[in-house]
Amino acid sequence: MQKTLTLLFFFVFKQFAFATPPSQNPLAPHVVPIDTVYLTLPEAWEKAELHSKLIIIQRKNTAIALAEYKDAKIELFPEISVKGTAEKASNIPIYENGLFSKPTQHEVIHTLYHMGAEFYQVLYHGNKFRLKIKEDKTLHQLSMVQENKMISDIRYRTASLYLDLQRCLLFKDLIIQDIADQEKQLIEIKHFHENGTVLKSDVLRVELDLSKRRMTLITIENDILIATQKLNIIFGEPDDKVITPKPLDQKKGENTSYEQYLEQALKHSFSYHISEKQTELSAINLKQVKANVRPNIGIYGDFYYANPQIFLAPYNPDWYSLGVIGVKATFPISSIYHNIHKVKAAKLELEKEEEAHHNIGDIVRQNVKEAYLRYQEALKQIAVAEVDVLQAKENARIIKNTYFNQTSLITDLLDADIQLLQTHFELASARILAQDKYYLLQNIIGVL
Template structure:
């Protein structure tokens, strides 16, 4: 009676969870559709897109510096008288010069940089590298979001497969319980056998409650990353086992060195350090520019004698300079930039080693998961045959109830392991694709 009460209570809890799942809004999604939603919703991807747009504008801004600098200016000034103290500040002053008290000026000036040690070209080149860096980071973030989405999607898919398996197993156990009760009524088996089967059935139903809650938790995590409401239940499509990609480790490594985000980020950082060294070396180079100035002014005070009238004047010429002080100011800057480049080159080699290690590990784990699927399939076949033999033996009165229950548990466990192995293989596959940069 006690175990029956437990079963009734669990059945009520199950019914509550089932009604919640049916009442909630549901949506069926394929994994590519989940990826599309995650990419559209992800704030991290949006941040990297903004960063890429900013870097692109900075390239345009650097190119605009090729155009001349043009300024317009104007002024109106009032001048006071100019007292002259011939015998000191404390003696009376005299006024010997006529002062023009109001001065006007309006004009424009232009400067066109002709050569500045190639600094402008280097700045444009650096801006392009920084833009490429932001694009790689954007693609890396997109790939990471895709992998996170795939992991959550597969986790939800696994829980739903577990639910399907255990619901079928509960149905089989209930059918078996009815047969054992019939045998107990005819005095063939003991009452304790019925009670033990009822206890095992209640454990199955408690496990189903846990799996139902796992589904709700996994669905919420997936909803958060794809931008769906928390209450919506995502229904993954039917499981499709990933086919073995006929590539060797060397092929995957070559793909990683061609597409890996981490490798290319390190490569671009090295190129930026190389450009920075060239920029520092350019500090000592001469500067040459074309300048001009045109103005209207009143009074004329450019040439003596001055004239209280409007005049216009234009000036144009070349201006050149050599920063001689950079001979000693620039020495340690060049040394520091060279050391920075050497550091980035070493870091790039270190990143290459890490990429090789990550690809090797991900490749081996993926191959291992495929082997695990084969082992799990064989275990399921063995467990099914063992359960069939033990069931026949029990109902023939040649085995104990404990043997029957153990066989049923082993069968359910191997089916769980097979489903988990298939999901894990999918996960490892997408992880490998993420590492080599092609997800």
């Protein structure tokens, strides 16, 4: 019997990952401390989005991508610069009789000034600038998709922890009520022992069973503290802040078909759109590589004031100005052969990304199917668990009556109590598991 009880509690508290809110359990309401803060799931999501470090980091990446996109558009504007110089020049030594003879000094204008402006505007460069703009725009869009994916992932993790805290609180309510029931039953068994109708071993068995339940309660209370800390870390709150989740709507998306979920996934799935943007980037990269074998044409201009006038002979110390405008064209002939293998590599990269995109579509379809079936399975498990609870209650009632009528053993009584407790855990776990699977499905299709 001790071995059976130990295995049961191990199964219940290590295998079940979810449970329903305390209000859904008819056995006993959860006693909430006065300073407890009730928190709905949307409120939990809001706090998580505001304080999650991963979301903050990804938002920084999105802001960087946007700045780079704006910078790429500015590159279309002409390059304009101003410059100015002020110089001092020495006389010019002239060695009329050789380098080793004393030179004569030729007087020059010693102070020179030059100030002006110049610009250069690209007219055509193989469309590289516009391709760069398109690339940075796509990178910004990709970063936005990744940010939304991060938010969705954090929301699902928050929902899982939120449900896990509900599980812990409900298990605590169940075990407290069960301990109270077992203590009452122990009093009855002791009374029967005093009257000599049951053995001392029956009393000892029930006391051992009760001791294990009290130890389980300690484990559950520690689980509550751990789950609370995990949520508080996401929320940016102190570790010991008390959080009490509110009950969630049990029936969500039950009438939505797999085909409808799949249609939504192909429109909103984050992984699918990330792959789509990466394919677009590979196509842009191929165009950029091909643009290497194209002429570069631009218009340039230069205007300046200078003193002295040494542009044309005879020189003079007066100010003068000069403006120049022209068209410049270059063609990289060496790129004709340098670019051959670069183009080939870029084409292969594009083909690889296209194939990867098709593969992501298959994975999305598979994930939606699996999540949908698991969700439907969890919904059906609720109905099964509800029937199990009713049967376990009736079985426990019958065994209790037969035990106190001395027609069944103490082991039968304890087994019936354990089965009743287990069915309550299974029902609660099935209800919360269905909620978890629903949010997982919403995360996969990209609408959480």
